[in-house]
Amino acid sequence: xxxxxxxxxxxxxxxxxxxxxxxxxxxxxxxxxxxxxxxxxxxxxxxxxxxxxxxxxxxxxxxxxxxxxxxxxxxxxxxxxxxxxxxxxxxxxxxxxxxxxxxxxxxxxxxxxxxxxxxx
Amino acid sequence: xxxxxxxxxxxxxxxxxxxxxxxxxxxxxxxxxxxxxxxxxxxxxxxxxxxxxxxxxxxxxxxxxxxxxxxxxxxxxxxxxxxxxxxxxxxxxxxxxxxxxxxxxxxxxxxxxxxxxxxxxxxxxxxxxxxxxxxxxxxxxxxxxxxxxxxx
Numbered sequence: 001x002x003x004x005x006x007x008x009x010x011x012x013x014x015x016x017x018x019x020x021x022x023x024x025x026x027x028x029x030x031x032x033x034x035x036x037x038x039x040x041x042x043x044x045x046x047x048x049x050x051x052x053x054x055x056x057x058x059x060x061x062x063x064x065x066x067x068x069x070x071x072x073x074x075x076x077x078x079x080x081x082x083x084x085x086x087x088x089x090x091x092x093x094x095x096x097x098x099x100x101x102x103x104x105x106x107x108x109x110x111x112x113x114x115x116x117x118x119x120x
Numbered sequence: 121x122x123x124x125x126x127x128x129x130x131x132x133x134x135x136x137x138x139x140x141x142x143x144x145x146x147x148x149x150x151x152x153x154x155x156x157x158x159x160x161x162x163x164x165x166x167x168x169x170x171x172x173x174x175x176x177x178x179x180x181x182x183x184x185x186x187x188x189x190x191x192x193x194x195x196x197x198x199x200x201x202x203x204x205x206x207x208x209x210x211x212x213x214x215x216x217x218x219x220x221x222x223x224x225x226x227x228x229x230x231x232x233x234x235x236x237x238x239x240x241x242x243x244x245x246x247x248x249x250x251x252x253x254x255x256x257x258x259x260x261x262x263x264x265x266x267x268x269x270x271x272x
Contacts, residue, residue, distance in 0.1 A: 009208040081216060081219075102211075
């Protein structure tokens with residue numbers, strides 16, 4: 001399983017990568033913003049994308065729109081502080097598969113990741 | 121408007137969940153942050169509500185925050201570790217506070233300033249709420265600033 005982790009914060013990428021490692025995922029590619037992530041997405045094949053919302057250059061919602069515009073059905077999990085109902089709905093309408101608000105317990109993230117790892 | 125108690129609760133939730141730290145309210149030593157070397161993390165909110173969330177704390181606390189996360193000793197953390205940790209802490213506290221102000225509102229990318237001999241001023245905004253917490257014996261102040269009327 002190959003996962004693309006997108007966050008401008010190295011701290012958050014590390015938290016997510018730890019959780020991915022804990023569920024047995026080691027093939028991980030990192031990106032610091034939506035533009036870098038979309039470039040990687042177009043050149044490599046991924047089984048799961050985890051992305052922040054608020055990022056410089058190109059944000060997570062724009063990344064989701066970019067990915068869906070290619071026709072890709074890859075699962076995308078938004079990991080963000082954006083917790084308002086309207087924003088969750090906006091993200092889902094853009095094509096987000098799953099949503100996790102910060103702060104979160106590591107176990108919560110791992111349980112969500114388990115769902116994708118077990119079907120890959 | 122969001123209360124001081126809510127700001128403390130949000131800060132405790134973020135620091136407890138993500139950084140395994142337990143900040144407690146402490147209004148007795150606020151003067152220690154004045155003019156001292158400190159970190160400043162700031163994230164701005166725009167939209168229906170306009171303002172900013174500003175975190176200021178001792179450099180020692182910044183090291184503890186980074187060290188806790190990266191599982192290092194305070195002496196081992198780098199400036200980059202500190203900036204990244206403080207930025208994410210600011211982003212999460214600010215993001216959760218943003219969830220309490222009128223929607224739709226939007227969060228900026230966090231900024232972090234470290235070092236000494238600088239002052240921080242948010243133009244066209246006033247402090248509407250302020251709390252000071254102690255964590256691992258170190259101080260941190262969280263200020264909620266609201267744009268003055270007429271500010272874009």
